[in-house]
Amino acid sequence: MKIKLLIIDDESLIRKSLSAGLRDAGYEVSAADSKAEGLHLMEVFRPHIVLTDMRLGKDNGIDLIPELKAIDSDAEIIVMTAFSDIESAVSAIKLGAFDYINKPFDLDHIKLIIHRAFECIKLTTRLLVLEKHSELYMKNMIGSSPVMREVYKKIEKVAHVDNVTVLIRGETGTGKELVAEAIHKNSIRKDELLLRINCSAIPKALVESELFGFEKNAFTGATSKKKGLFEIADGGVVFLDEFGELPLETQSKLLRFLEERRFRRVGGLEDIEVDIRIVAATHKNLEEAVKKGEFREDLYYRINIFPITLPPLRKRGDDILLLADFYLKKFCQNAQKDISGLSIKVKEQLLKYPWPGNIRELRNVIERLVILADTDVIEASYLPPEIQFYTDKVATISTDISDQYAEKEIGNLNQELDQVEKHLITKALDKNSWNQTKTAEILGITRFSLKRKMEKHGF
Structure with a gap:
């Protein structure tokens, strides 16, 4: 700067x-x-x-x-x-x-x-x-699964290209803030500020004045001039978390800033130019939001220059155990407990469970286990019921089909496989109230593949 x-x-x-x-x-x-x-x-x-x-x-x-x-x-x-x-x-x-x-x-x-x-x-x-941000939890990213190695490659590439806007996508709790921190730490702006802004935490009526500031008498209660967060972060990186929640009026002003790198305070007449890099994150489906008129199409294309999609925890395989071990050591140290590890059954259940809350949920579960455990090895009995008794739906459906066909006379292989496939799809659709997206996820196929198979079987 x-x-x-x-x-x-x-x-x-x-x-x-x-x-x-x-x-x-x-x-x-x-x-x-x-x-x-x-x-x-x-x-x-x-x-x-x-x-x-x-x-x-x-x-x-x-x-x-x-x-x-x-x-x-x-x-x-x-x-x-x-x-x-x-x-x-x-x-x-x-x-x-x-x-x-x-x-x-x-x-x-x-x-x-x-x-x-x-x-x-x-x-x-x-x-x-x-x-403003003293309570933020900051740690290095953990994981060695193929999907995470791809994420690391993208971070490394984009971090060194200054002023390129980055859009981080992924479910809540997948670690989007850690990606923003990694981009900042590996960029030429690493010695400048990384300012984190949760767009959903700011009342919609105040978003514009918080980001861009306001002049004295700009509105009732504006008794003095106030710098916005963009001015405070001049020279650094601004991380806009929950970016998809920005009001449409603010989206318009942000688009102008991304195009021209200048803005006006609320009630101001002069343009203010700042040098900041924008990293945005959202769990929202922006394409759907654009179709519904909830998000500006031009801003979507402007912000989506370099997308990084974080996989949900259930797609990261053994990373679940790496993260569990990391949090186990962390919370054992905090609680001054000497726990050597997790039992095999606990590990099996952790790998099987779909983790709707992602890393944040896993972190909370491990912290709870450390508090409850009074043994050297944490056993499955300490797990929350939803994890301890979780059963794989696909495995359950497969077992049901195996039982059904156990006594059936062997016939043409292709015909038999078609029958098994049709029964499996029907069962999965019924269990998910015919929600095709959820059904495809449980069956381990794409939604497009599911639709083709449904057409094939006359659904």
Whole structure:
């Protein structure tokens, strides 16, 4: 992120030479020769740091500090003067100035103070985000199944391509936030903020003002200007969780931001440009939402540049046991218990159970087992009933068919297989109230394959 500096000085030579020197040092610089122009540029240029002279013609630079802070309280102000005295220095600091330097000054010394001021801004912003998100659980991703190895490859590829919008899809509890964190940690923005925003947790009437901020008097109760979360995250990554829940009005404004990388605060007239990367996540079927008019089609195509789909836990095979072992060690350490592992029967049931709540559900189950267990090895009797007594529906149906055909005389193989297939499909459809999606999932085939087989058997 390029640091933006505003220089306010009525001496033309100093203003121009200082601007040139700081531009050569890599800063983005704007300059004003009066208090009025300085306040105007403060509004439209939005600098991170202001360097203002102590005397601006008839105006006093120290008196300018509160007015600059009123426009942007997060900006740091450095006062410059050729009339050095302790009283002025104390006054400037009391009013909110970051530092106080004397003319003539050394450019390297100024760059050092600017660096310190910007580090202070970053620290303040980080503290603000930590206050908002201190309860977040952060751990590395765990799993070695083929489907997860594909996810890792995609993360590695897209993390290094900055500014590409990523859409993470998957059921609730599959670890979408961990993917966003992995993208952030492996990108060039790893030292900047990762700001997590749960779109469904913000009241719909407040989403726009939370994301983009608002100006004073923009609406009833807006007694002062407020920066939005996008401004706070400038230079970093914004993770929009439950992205599919955004109101249509906010979707429109977000689309404009993704296209132009600029937005306006609620009630604002000036465009604000920020440099952030967007990573969005949703468990919602966006294609269906588009058809129903609940999600903008143009935003869907704009956000869906690089999709990463997280598999549900039931599709990850032995990853279930890897995760169970990880959480077992974690919660044993927390509870100060010495449990060596899970019994074979527990492992069998964990692998068999479909985990509708995914990793979050598994984590909660293991935590409960650790609390309840008073043996060296956790036995199946400690499992919740829905897991302990779970039976595989396909296995149950297959057993039923085996019993039915056990005494039947052997006939043509193809005909017999067709009969078995028809009976199996009928049984599965009945158990799922003829829901084709659920039936196909239980039978281990695609919905398209199920439809073809249903047509074949005259359903």
